[in-house]
Amino acid sequence: MNIVATQDLDKATIAARLGHEHVADIVEFLNGKTAEEATELVGHMPLQWAVEVLDQPQFQDACEVIEALPQDKAVALLEGMSADRASDVLRWIEEPSKSRLREALTPETRRGIDHLLTYPDGSAGALMTTEFVSVPSNWTVGQTLAHIREVEHSRETVYAIYVLTPDTKRLVNTVSLRRLIFGAPDAPIGSVANPYAPITVPPTMSQEEVARIISKYDFLAVPVVDSTGHVLGIVTVDDVIDAMIEEQTEDVQRMGGMEAIDKPYLDISFFEMIKKRGGWLCVLFLSEMLTTSAMQVYADELEKAIVLALFIPLVMSSGGNSGSQATSLIIRALALHEVRLRDWWRVAFRELPTGLVLGSILGVIGIVRIVVWQQAGIFDYGEHWRLLAITIGAALVGIVTFGSMAGSLLPFALKRLGFDPASASAPFIATLVDVTGIVIYFSVAWLFLHGTIL
Template sequence: MNIGKIETTEHAALTSRLGREHVADIVEFLNGKTAQEATEIVAHMPLQWSVEVLDQPHFRDACEVIEALPQDKAVALLEGMSADRASDVLRWIDAPARGHLRDALNADTRTAIDHLLTYPEGTAGALMTTEFVSVPANWTVKQTLDHIREVEHSRETVYAIFVLDPTTKRLVNTVSLRRLISGVPDAPILSVAHAYAPISVPATMPQEEVARAISKYDFLAVPVVDSTGHMLGIVTVDDVIDAMIEEQTEDVQRMGGMEAIDEPYLAIPFAEMIKKRAGWLCILFVSEMFTASAMQFFSDELEKAIVLALFIPLVMSSGGNSGSQATSLIIRALALQQVRLRDWWRVALRELPTGIVLGGILGIIGVIRITVWQQAGFFDYGDYWKLLAVTIGASLIGIVTFGSLAGSLLPFLLKRLGFDPATASAPFIATLVDVTGIVIYFSVAWLFLHGTIL
């Protein structure tokens, strides 16, 4: 069905059907259309429906729809959307069109959006919305409830009411909607406020810290204040969840050895996919060349004991797997602040015996495997097969231990240098362990097999 050519009756039927759907389902439906089709559908929706759809962070083509709509329609939608979502949409529209839309907005909306655009991405200021309910500290419960009824339609959320000093306008306390409803109408608003001082976050706080504060205090919204204690806005739990899902997605992609992408897999252009993946793949490939160089260095040993080559994939992959495990654990622990940079030595002391034990377990399995194959006649490893088994077991202990140490400490190093620890991707760790693992493997082999098959 070509949405761009739908007749008026078809538009009415489609609008009627979508009107019975939840806004999240409408967004999912629109995400399955092209940007042009989505624009046509949104253009024929009632204004309030369109605003709700565009307010959803998961609506993929919000920027394209706003840019393609007639200016008066686009401006009406931006003014109806929450300020933080409108600022996110405007942020990614090209400069000339963004300027025209901004200038056409009413003064209040323009000021709110300009204010939000000044904060860097990934901070509380960039996440917050300026649409919250605040009342003076000298109001009563009844006055506050009446005020909520008047302004509810223009506020993103009424999870909490923020009580301000009548004179200085600084944040004094917060009142949950539940406590407000249960309060005596003529009682002062502060009588139903929390007994403790208000908990707030600065506008420059990273979004990970904001999420941690919301989780710690079980908030649905946390106030954002400036250095003087005046409220700038609120960060809601749903905005934090959306931001953290996006952040976690980027981290997972980086750990997989590629640049982060911000589009659904099937929507990424082929050239963009190649661009995102080729860079890291080339870096890892060049790094693996050091593995080849290391093996060339030990080429004489390989010629004398070709049987050693049979176990190279086994011992190398074990070290890489151990390193990837440690990297994943430490990156997660750093993100949750379960460990800090100063704890690197504690992590090292923990991973050292862990690596030895894990390597010992794998070494025992390796020794058993060689013994069974030799005794059962599946393969003849030669007269010195017992020394070979010991070599494999000892190599696995050394390589797995090194992999665990390297995988756990590299995120600390990257964080200290100012890089994202997620850059310590599993492929990168695997490559590092491959190179050093070759050296460890043949060094152990020379130690145990020198004078026999070497």
């Protein structure tokens, strides 16, 4: 994208050129600027353009821009933005600017934003927008179409029309825009409504569950309804996609053994990066000390058979890799509701034979490696090399099986205790398997090599 050909253009000219670009390209351009530059450019944009830009969740400096703009301009932008986006922006503006902006809003806008701010982050209530189209059930198709033309400019989306009872305003049905367009103008709105009861979600439902429902029913939006049947708002598919991308990014970072970061990589300061990564790295380092302690217990065996030390990295990494595979599979399966907490025993019975087979495959490869190296004269493992090969093969079966079991069951344990299963990261599984793997390895070695080299 070539929005600006020269750096000598003034901000007003640049802002005018931005108006000819797609809003996603404008956001990408502004994200490459400092917050001060972005504020100046947004300030020179026509109100409608600026509202579209600030409405994009990908725009990183929305809070800074709103806070830095003159109050009348900032209030006008907040009034024009969708209620859910405006509440997200206000949520992170520091006091006293937050209260000052909030008090300057119209009572209707303020009530809508305050209502959204009461819901916890990550819930359907926090994700929803209060801008939707609803009509009484005694209206006709023609009346509904005329109403949409009147209010369309003030609604974030018109994916569906929500049909309410005339007296109590409770949701009774939904009408897709497609079905409405093809309906006869004088036909009652109920005649083009969906033939099934409306699918709704409560405001306290998690955004992951909302995403699952939207995916299951192939919706573009789902209504959020309170316990009395009144529509509080709607969650749109684009909001769900943005939320899930953010959620999955956090999960991937946690699985890497660090705190989740809420900014792009290049925008994180050096000291903030150290803070996010250093704490968990220290915890993992201290955990790995248990491996050293376990090896110290078997120091005498290592002195007698130093050849056993040659295979420690091989068997330990195999168990850690197996555990990481199982952890990744189960965390994703839990997130997609392919398995639930009550299915832990089914997972265990599935991973047990899987671990045994995978361990046997690696065990055979390990045995073949020792035989080939010994027979080819590449390395001499001593007169008891056959027993050593059997030891390595058996140890791999045990460690890989344990790794698969531990990796698959740890996410269940964490979820049951109320923690994020993504915390069962590959580094933690590797540490756990390292410690127990040492015990398994030397126990197998003592069983097969006792009386020979041990």
